[in-house]
Each structure stands twice: as structure tokens, then as C-alpha cells.
Amino acid sequence: MTTTSGTAPADADRATAAPPATVRRGAYRRLSVEARRAELITAALGLFAHHAPEDVSLDDVASAADASRPLVYRYFPGGKQQLYEAALRSAADELEGCFEEPRTGPLSSRLGNVLDRYLTFVDQHDAGFSALLHGGSVAETSRTSAIVDEVRRAAAEQILLHLAVDGPAEEPGARLRMMVRTWITAVEAASLIWLDENKQPSARELRDWLVDHFVALLTATAATDPQAARVMRAALAAEPAQGPVGALARRVAPVFGAARHLL
Numbered sequence: 001m002t003t004t005s006g007t008a009p010a011d012a013d014r015a016t017a018a019p020p021a022t023v024r025r026g027a028y029r030r031l032s033v034e035a036r037r038a039e040l041i042t043a044a045l046g047l048f049a050h051h052a053p054e055d056v057s058l059d060d061v062a063s064a065a066d067a068s069r070p071l072v073y074r075y076f077p078g079g080k081q082q083l084y085e086a087a088l089r090s091a092a093d094e095l096e097g098c099f100e101e102p103r104t105g106p107l108s109s110r111l112g113n114v115l116d117r118y119l120t121f122v123d124q125h126d127a128g129f130s131a132l133l134h135g136g137s138v139a140e141t142s143r144t145s146a147i148v149d150e151v152r153r154a155a156a157e158q159i160l161l162h163l164a165v166d167g168p169a170e171e172p173g174a175r176l177r178m179m180v181r182t183w184i185t186a187v188e189a190a191s192l193i194w195l196d197e198n199k200q201p202s203a204r205e206l207r208d209w210l211v212d213h214f215v216a217l218l219t220a221t222a223a224t225d226p227q228a229a230r231v232m233r234a235a236l237a238a239e240p241a242q243g244p245v246g247a248l249a250r251r252v253a254p255v256f257g258a259a260r261h262l263l
Contacts, residue, residue, distance in 0.1 A: 036084075037075050040065050044087040049125035053084050080092050088144055091128075094153045095121055099158035107235040108244045110162055115187070115207040122191045123203065129193050152188070154180045163231045175225040179217050186213060212248050 015208035031039065032102035047056045058080055062069045076083040103109045122129050159180045160172045171178075187210055194206055203210075222232040238243040 008037075011066040036067075036071075040067065040072060040075055040083065041086050041090050044083050045090055047126040048084065048087050048091075051127055053080075053128075056080070058083070080169075084146070085143055088147050092147050095151050096154045096158075099155045101158070101162070103162055103164075106239045106243055106245070107162060108215070108239060111159075111211050111214055112244070114159075114205060115210055116203075118187065119191065119194075119203045119207060122195070123199065126195050130192055152181070152184055155184050159184070163235075169188065173225065173227045175221055176228050176231065181230065183214050183217055184209070187261075208244060211244055213250055215245055 040061065044056070044061045047060055047064055058069055061080075061083060072083065073079065076086065095118070097122055098143050099114050101114050103110070124159070130161050156177070160177065163172065163176065163180070164170060190206065190210060192198070196204075218228060218232055218235070221228040222228075236245065
């Protein structure tokens with residue numbers, strides 16, 4: 001097979017892939033190279049979102065894209081592996097975008113917005129998300145693993161941007177970075193467990209719990225790290241009493257009140 005260079009595949013190429021009686025009308029559409037490639041990736045992503053990669057065939061992708069198998073190979077001569085990596089790259093770009101949030105308002109609200117988008121993505125790509133992050137797929141390679149790691153690091157960098165205290169010139173220290181990456185890992189693990197538990201509790205409850213988890217991790221880190229302590233004080237000063245952090249403080253206070261002998 002050869003790759004397409006700069007022109008869209010001719011209709012005759014598509015028509016030879018199946019008898020005229022079985023070729024659907026959509027197969028005759030003329031699309032630019034990039035538009036056709038994007039269409040195939042979108043179709044593949046829709047399938048990989050709900051099925052493990054090994055359970056999706058090129059025929060499945062061709063059918064979903066209203067195309068032919070030879071046409072899929074024309075754009076992805078590396079076969080399903082190449083198509084899977086392209087679809088994964090597309091999903092990774094979307095997932096990274098979930099963590100982009102304007103740096104205004106209380107930190108808990110910003111985290112909540114990020115998690116709302118993230119959990120919506122997980123919900124819409126349930127089986128594919130689970131297969132990807134659990135690992136062990138026959139489609140998993142060093143390249144796919146690198147894409148997943150890139151998403152994790154990009155997510156952590158986005159969260160760290162919200163923790164600046166002395167302006168953008170201040171670099172986050174090792175403990176603060178470790179805390180954020182630990183939280184990203186926890187979010188990922190919680191998402192997988194959520195899928196295993198048939199998406200229970202609700203996405204909203206899971207979101208609120210993960211915000212609480214972030215606050216708890218930041219609090220524990222602030223106890224021994226001066227930079228984290230500055231971040232914590234600045235974040236708390238911007239939180240409203242009736243917000244999620246205030247609610248967490250009121251729920252936790254009685255628990256610690258019963259342990260005054262430790263103080």
C-alpha cells in the first residue's frame with residue numbers, strides 16, 4: 001500500500017472496493033486529504049471509546065466512516081496500530097484540554113470545572129479509557145505509553161499553574177510537584193474504579209470528593225513544606241465560607257475535635 005500525498009482519493013478507487021450495489025452513498029463524497037483523514041480518526045475514536053482496541057477491526061472503522069477497507073489503508077498504511085495511535089493522539093489532545101482553566105475565582109471552583117470536563121470525557125470514552133489506562137492492550141506500545149504519560153504531565157503542569165503564589169517566576173518545588181502528580185494519579189485511579197463500579201457514585205459526587213482529596217493533600221503537604229503552606233494560605237483566603245472547602249472544614253472539625261489529646 002502507498003500513502004496519499006496531496007490529493008483526495010478518486011471515486012474510482014473507492015468504487016473498486018465493493019460492488020456498486022453495496023457501496024453506500026457516503027463513500028462517493030469527495031473530501032480533502034485532511035478532512036478524510038480526520039473523518040477516519042473520528043470514526044476510529046468512536047469505536048475505541050467503547051471497545052478495547054483488540055476488539056475493533058479495520059472493517060469496523062471503514063463501516064463506521066462509510067468508507068472501504070482499502071481506503072483506510074490508503075490513509076493509514078500501518079494498519080490498525082497506526083490508526084489507533086492517531087485516534088489516541090486525538091483523544092489525548094482533547095483530554096489535555098480538559099485541564100485548561102482560567103486562573104480566576106476560588107481554587108476549588110477551578111478544580112471542579114476541570115473535573116467536570118475530565119469526568120465527562122471518561123464517561124463518553126468509558127471502555128476505551130479503561131483499556132488505555134489499565135494497560136495490557138495488544139495495541140499498547142512505547143509510543144502509546146508516551147502519549148498517555150504526556151497527558152499526565154500536561155495535566156499536572158496545568159494544575160501547578162493555579163498554585164502560583166509569588167507570581168509566575170516562582171517555580172514549584174519538589175514536594176508541591178509531587179503532591180500534584182500524586183493527585184493526578186489518584187484522579188486517574190478513581191476514574192477507573194468509577195467505571196468498574198458502574199459509574200457509582202454520581203459524577204458530581206465523585207467530582208466533589210476529588211476536590212476534597214486535593215485540599216487534603218495540599219493541607220498535608222503544607223504542614224512540612226513552606227511553599228505549599230503559602231499556596232494553602234492564599235487558596236483558603238479566596239474560598240467563600242459556603243463553598244466546598246468551607247463545607248469540608250465544617251465536616252472535618254468534629255472529627256478532629258474528638259482527638260484533642262493529640263494536640
